[in-house]
Amino acid sequence: FSDRYWIEEFQVTRADLDRIAAHIRETGLARRLVRGRLRYGPETSAPAQPAWAMVSLSEPRPTADLAPLAEGAPGLFGLYLALCDRSALFENADPGKRPRWILTAPPPGSCTPRHAAYDPETYEVLCLPDEPIPPEVIGRLWNLGLLKAVVGPS
Numbered sequence: 001f002s003d004r005y006w007i008e009e010f011q012v013t014r015a016d017l018d019r020i021a022a023h024i025r026e027t028g029l030a031r032r033l034v035r036g037r038l039r040y041g042p043e044t045s046a047p048a049q050p051a052w053a054m055v056s057l058s059e060p061r062p063t064a065d066l067a068p069l070a071e072g073a074p075g076l077f078g079l080y081l082a083l084c085d086r087s088a089l090f091e092n093a094d095p096g097k098r099p100r101w102i103l104t105a106p107p108p109g110s111c112t113p114r115h116a117a118y119d120p121e122t123y124e125v126l127c128l129p130d131e132p133i134p135p136e137v138i139g140r141l142w143n144l145g146l147l148k149a150v151v152g153p154s
Contacts, residue, residue: 011089011108012082020078027074050079051089051107056152060093060100106142110134113150117141 092099141147
């Protein structure tokens with residue numbers, strides 16, 4: 001993936017990308033990553049997208065729980081750096097202790113909900129099942145406390 005993808009999709013900073021790239025070069029992880037991506041293609045599932053994976057959580061989770069697909073310490077470290085750097089989106093629920101993360105703002109991007117939702121004050125339909133919704137509607141669903149319900153299990 002390009003740097004632009006990581007920066008826009010996951011809000012990883014350029015400094016994070018540089019640190020991760022240096023670590024990958026030093027450990028030889030690049031060969032394993034490239035072979036895996038050539039074999040299986042890019043990873044686009046929910047665990048690879050921490051903010052979206054966290055929408056349905058009701059309790060804070062440690063970094064390791066948010067990265068089941070991370071390949072060892074380098075992947076976990078990269079995720080930790082990204083979570084720390086995005087304080088507007090992620091927050092450590094236990095400052096001064098081993099971090100447990102919560103989502104503090106709506107995830108970036110758009111999604112396709114599993115359930116319909118409407119604004120309880122205006123009765124405006126905000127989304128319908130299986131129809132993509134734009135980021136501004138995701139923000140409204142988040143503010144109304146409905147995002148978890150529309151993207152949750154069927």
